Amino acid sequence: MTVQDNDLRLDRQLCFGLSVASRSVVAAYKPVLAELSLTHPQYLVMLALWEQAPRQAKDISGALLLEPATLSPLLKRLEALGYVSRHRSAADQRALAVDLTPAGAALREKALSVPGTMLSRLGLDRDSASALHHTMMALIDAATRADDAPPAHAQLHA
Amino acid sequence: MTVQDNDLRLDRQLCFGLSVASRSVVAAYKPVLAELSLTHPQYLVMLALWEQAPRQAKDISGALLLEPATLSPLLKRLEALGYVSRHRSAADQRALAVDLTPAGAALREKALSVPGTMLSRLGLDRDSASALHHTMMALIDAATRADDAPPAHAQLHA
């Protein structure tokens, strides 16, 4: 067995592990978020709005690293749920101002217990969660940089 | 600001970071896998088959932790690409035997360079990739266990 054969197996474990971990953790959130009538991506949008509202659609998609085309129907579903309102900004008619409805703002109270519940379900303390987060952020950084610079020799003149 | 308010932010970083990292890394694979005409999930299926073929659909879905309902159309697309053949097993007419076509087997040669390319693109050496993999496996374990035991006191008699 050559080095590359080993690589194939190691790599499988890497990207495979990351994908499965993401799916598994999101799945573990599901029953908890069901009590708020939210999916996991919708929960992330609400977190962004609880930190700051009203907020421009463009701003939210930047904060969550989501394409505008992905966010657009997501916001419509949140509006249909009654958690969010969508209006064109007066200052710039292109911009979509997204705001919390009273129900959306009130939902934050119920969401306060979610993080603690999930940490205990996943058997993580704050330190390991924080370390994990650090690793993820570094990965995101490396992956998006790799994405921006497809040519193999790009780092030579970066 | 209360402890729970801080939790909301920490948690956001955790599950959020994991999801974004997964998406970002998969996106970084995309241009590399495009040369094999494969998507990332399709690549994972091929890896499973390169390790062992023929293989039962049920077996593949277990190895990749994918629902059979997700795998089914995926296999059809791989068949349409000419990399895979699908036949009912003679021994058990319910079972679907998935095998590599010559083209699918030959594709492995081109795939050998993928892991090395990706590791360098992500700026990871084998040790950190291995450590990362370990962390992911532990997370998967915790998350699936949490999933199997929704009642809060389940670990008391585990």
Add this chain to the structure above:
DNA sequence: GAAAATTAGTTAGTGCACTAATCAACAGGG
């Protein structure tokens, strides 16, 4: 001030991933 370029969002189309419902094939127990 009009033409050109840019920006913000939406729509269309593809592919994943899940749940629930369905179907055919198998395995046992009476």
Add this chain to the structure above:
DNA sequence: CCCTGTTGATTAGTGCACTAACTAATTTTC
């Protein structure tokens, strides 16, 4: 046997996530 229950795969339906193409509004440039 045959009836019941289980198993392996598929189908239908929902929701994410992406790219490409498009619309409309704003900004830049001449």
